[in-house]
Amino acid sequence: MLALLFTIGTERFGLDASEIVEVAPYVELLHGSQPHDFVAGEFSYRGTPTPIIDLGLLTGQSACPPLLSTRIILVRRASPKYPDRIIGLLAEKVTETVTITPAQLHTTDQQIDEAAFKTPLTLDGYGTVQLLHLDRLLPTVVLDLVLG
Amino acid sequence: MFDLNLRNKIIILGVLAALVPTVTGSLLVYWKEQRVNAQMQKAIDNYSYQLIDRAADDAYSTVEISNSMIQKYVDHSLSMGQSLLKYGGEVHFTNPNVTWNAINQFNLKSTTVSLPRFMVGNTWLQPNPDFKIKTPIIDEVTDITTATCTIFQRINEAGDMLRVATSVPNKDGSRAISTYIPAVNPDGKPNPVIASVLGGETFRGRAFVVNNWYMTAYAPLRNSKGEIIGMFYVGIRRDAAPAMRKILAETQVGKTGAIYILYATSSGASEARDLRGECVISKDAKYDGQNLINEQDVDGKYYIQDILQHAVKLRPNESGEMHVMLRNPANGEVTHQILQYQYFKPWDWVIIAQAPQSDFDEARENTHRELRSLLYLSIGGGVIGLAIAIWLALFISAHIARPIAQVTVIAGRIAEGNLLEAGQLAGAETCSLTKKRIDDGNSSVTERFSKTRDETGRLFCAVRTMIDNLYSLISQVKSASIQLISTATQISATSKQQESTVQNFGTSTSEIAAAVKEISATSQELLKTMDDVTIVANQTGSQAAAAHTSIGGMEEAMRKLAQSTGTISSKLSIINDKANNIGSVITTITKVADQTNLLSLNAAIEAEKAGEYGLGFSVVAREIRRLADQTAVATLDIEQMIREMQTSVSTGVMEMDKFSEEVRRGVDTASQLGQQFGRIIDQVQALTPRFEAVHEGMQAQSQGAQQINDAMLQLTDAARQSAVSIREFNLAAEQLHRAVQGLKEEITKFKVA
Missing domain, CATH: 3.30.450.20 (PAS domain)
Structure with a gap:
């Protein structure tokens, strides 16, 4: 599987490409009435107002700096309340993709915590990359909060 | 109209008052003199004519008086003679006849006549021509009366009268007898004397007797019968009245x-x-x-x-x-x-x-002189009067104008702020210094001014009061003046020290005189030294000139360096600008790389979504991303290099600026150095001819120069002492200056107040 690599705080993360709609450049965000601190703002994605979640703030770390490599990762999410909505995720150093083989995916010896939103993987040439689980990072509660 | 002060106006008034009458009087006298001269001329002429006329009158009177007196004397003599004759006896003729050679007294013709003797009583009047022999009667009469006397004898009927006895002298000194008076004069007229006598009358008057005019009286002589036989004459020479x-x-x-x-x-x-x-x-x-x-x-x-x-x-x-x-x-x-x-x-x-x-010119000249002297006197008197008037005018004008002039002067002093002098002039009472001077004449005048109760006096009092009020402000000035006095004392002490130094100078001079011979020898050495010094000075001059040339080259090089530095600086700044341009280009490249990276990411994601169909595309996307990454890395490298280059350039620019500043300073220093060298050269070059002149002078006057040179050492010593004294003097002078400054400030304050 293809994973998009990015950084949150000090850790390197990877996200399954099938979950990604598009990667958009960091643009000036609209600051409306933010439902939560980790919501960086909104931007218009193909005519639809789309909320942006700062992953740094969401994971309890510092906000992402406004750099060229800081980009918005657009993902499709759905909740019972809001089926089929696109949400922007703000992350750093969004410049690379990596192909993760199934062997690599299953070589981890670690106990996978069901509650954990990341799974550490060891990739050649990249070191340790945390595989991000969106459904765990953004549960329905959070989605409703963000989208509402 | 004229800008004259009060005193001059008064003086001019007084002078004019005296001058006008003087000039008028002199002119009048001068004018009168002409008229008086003319009148005097006339009067003197009249007077002179009258005087001469009077003289003629007097002479006339004298002659007239003489005439009448002589006439009377003649009468007296006649009566005297007649008395003597009568006393002598009766006159008569007797015989025998006497022959006479009778001479006409007018025409001197002689005729011979024979006449009887003429007798007086019994006395015969014989013809007697000699005065030594007495003729009776006649000489007696002449002796008594001093008049001449003659007895005539009638010659004929016509009445020719012959002198038979006489005391009338002839020219030859003999008695003028035997001349006769004819009855008829040569002109044919009857002789007035004969006519009168023959008429029985006595003739009186002048008569030309013999050869002179006489005052005469002729009386007829009658005999006993009453016949006129002769005549009796007495006469006095008219001009004989001495x-x-x-x-x-x-x-x-x-x-x-x-x-x-x-x-x-x-x-x-x-x-x-x-x-x-x-x-x-x-x-x-x-x-x-x-x-x-x-x-x-x-x-x-x-x-x-x-x-x-x-x-x-x-x-x-x-x-x-x-x-x-x-x-x-x-x-x-x-x-x-x-x-x-x-x-x-x-x-x-x-x-x-x-x-x-001309005899009377003197009077006129005297008058003229008197009038002239009157004119001069009037002019002189006028001048004296004028002098008195001027003196009075000066005195009075001084009396009037001086207080005002004094007040003016005082006011001027006050205006200048010179209150002390103003106080002295006005005699203000609070000025203690003024009090001391009150004894002199000026102050006494001031006192008089202030005592008079007229306007000037009141003005004076007012001015004085004003000065008194002002004077109270001067106490501060006084304290400053005390300091001044102490400083002055210090100065005097210093001057005494200087005096002693001068005395040292005197002894030094005598020592100089004593040391003459020793100095002579030293002088020769000094000459040699002078030569050496001249050589050294010349060398110094040439070296300094060389240095000056070098400095000039250096200066030029430095200037070029400064120019080059400026060029480099500008070049560096251009480089910096270029680097900045490169930076912006790199930013663009970075943005492109970023976009490319983003594109490749999305492409890869889309290819993944396409599954097997997207495999080839994903390879392309990967390749694109790799290129984008390389580009990004390259740009990063370039960015880094550019940043380093910019840093270097800015450092270089700063260094360049510092350098150019130093170069500029160097140029300044070099040019200053050049100027100093130039001056050194000038001085050294100026020194050389002087050295030569000194050298010549020393050769000419070797001994004297050496004396002086050696004396200079002692004099230098004395001068050092003097210098010390002078330094002290200077210190004192500074103090004095400060004190005066303080005093000045006080005075300035006072002026403002």
Whole structure:
């Protein structure tokens, strides 16, 4: 599987490409009435107002700096309340993709915590990359909060 | 209209007041003088004519008196003679006859007559021509009366009278007997004397006896029968009256004029002598007996003839006047003579009073002189008056103007802020310094001004009060002045020290004199040293010139360096600009790489979504991303390099700036150095000829120069002492200066107040 690599705080993360709609450049965000601190703002994605979640703030770390490599990762999410909505995720150093083989995916010896939103993987040439689980990072509660 | 001060105006007023009457008086005197002179001329002329006329009158009177007196004397003599004759006895003729050679006294013709003896009583009057032999009666009469006396004997019926006895002298000194008076004169007229006597009358009057005019009386002599047989004569020579002659001859008319008496006619006198114009009496008997009838004036006029002609027509005491111009034969001088003449008919005399007009000029000149002196006196008096007026004007103007001038001066002093002097001038009471000076004259004048109660006095008091009020402010100034006095004392002490230094100078001088010989030797060495010094100076000059040239080159190089540095700086700044441009280009490249990366990411994601169909595309996407990454890395490298380059360039620019600043300073220093070297060269070059001059002077005056040189050492010592003293003096002077400064400030404050 293809994973998009990015950084949150000090850790390197990877996200399954099938979950990604598009990667958009960091643009000036609209600051409306933010439902939560980790919501960086909104931007218009193909005519639809789309909320942006700062992953740094969401994971309890510092906000992402406004750099060229800081980009918005657009993902499709759905909740019972809001089926089929696109949400922007703000992350750093969004410049690379990596192909993760199934062997690599299953070589981890670690106990996978069901509650954990990341799974550490060891990739050649990249070191340790945390595989991000969106459904765990953004549960329905959070989605409703963000989208509402 | 004129800018004159009060005093000058008063003086001018006073001077004019004196000047105008003086000038007027002098002019009047000058004008009057002309008129008075003219009048004086007239008056003096009148006076002179009158004077001369008076002289003529006086002479006339004298002659008249003489005439009457002589006449009386003749009468007296006649009666005396007649008495003597009567006493002698009766006159009569007796025989025998006496033969007479009778001579006519007029024409001197002689005839021989025989006449009886003429007897007086019993005495015969014999013919006696000799005065040594006494003739009776006749000589007695003459002795008693001094008059001449004659007894005539009647010759014939006609009445010719022969002198038979006489005391009248002839020219030869004998008795003039045997002459006779004819009864008829040569002109055919009867002789007046004979006529009177034959008529029984006594004849009185002048008569030409023998050869002179006599005052005479002829009385008839009768015999017992009463017949006139002769006549008795007494006579006195008219001009024999010596007193009259003397008076007339000595009469002075005017200053140098005199009386001249001439015969007017010759009637009745002898034919042999023409008496007309003959001078009878003249001054100093100069012309006595001369005939002046042909005297001429300068024009050749016979003025005496004119006078005689005119004089006989004059009545008694009437005067004729004549002006003649006569040339003095002695010195050829022509004088204006005034002649007044009268005619004394009884004696046929023309009395001429003559005086030169110049005799009366003196009076006119005196008058003229007096008037001149009056003019000078009036001018002199005027000048004195003017001087007095000027003096008075000065005094009065001083009296009026001086207080005002004083107040003006005081006001001027106050205006200048010179209050002390103003106080002194005004005699203000609070000024203690002024009090001390109150004794001098100026202050006493001031006192007088202030005591008078007129406007000036009140003005003075007001000014004085004002100064008193002002003076209270001067106390501060006073304290400053005390400091000044102490400083002055210090100065005086220093000056004493200087005096002693001067004395040291004196001893040094004597030492110099003593050391002359020693100095002489040293002088030679000094000459050599001077030569060395000259050489060294020349070397120094040439070296300094070389250095100057080098400095000039250095300066030029430095200037070029400064220019190059400026160029480099500008180049560096251009590089910096370029680098900045490169930076912007790199940013663009970075953005492109970023976009490419983003594109490749999305492409890869899309390819993944396409599954197997997207495999090839994903390879392309990966490749694209790899290129983008390489680009990004390259740009990063470039960015890094550019940043380093920019840093280097800016550092370089700063270094360059510092460097160029240093270069500029270097250029300045070099140019200063060049100038200093230039001056050194100038001085050294100036030094060389001086050294030569000194060298020559020293050669010429070797010994003297050496003396002086050595004396200089001692003098230097003394000078050092002097310098120390002077330094102290300077310190004192500084203190003094500070004190004066303080004083000045106080005064400035005072002025403001």
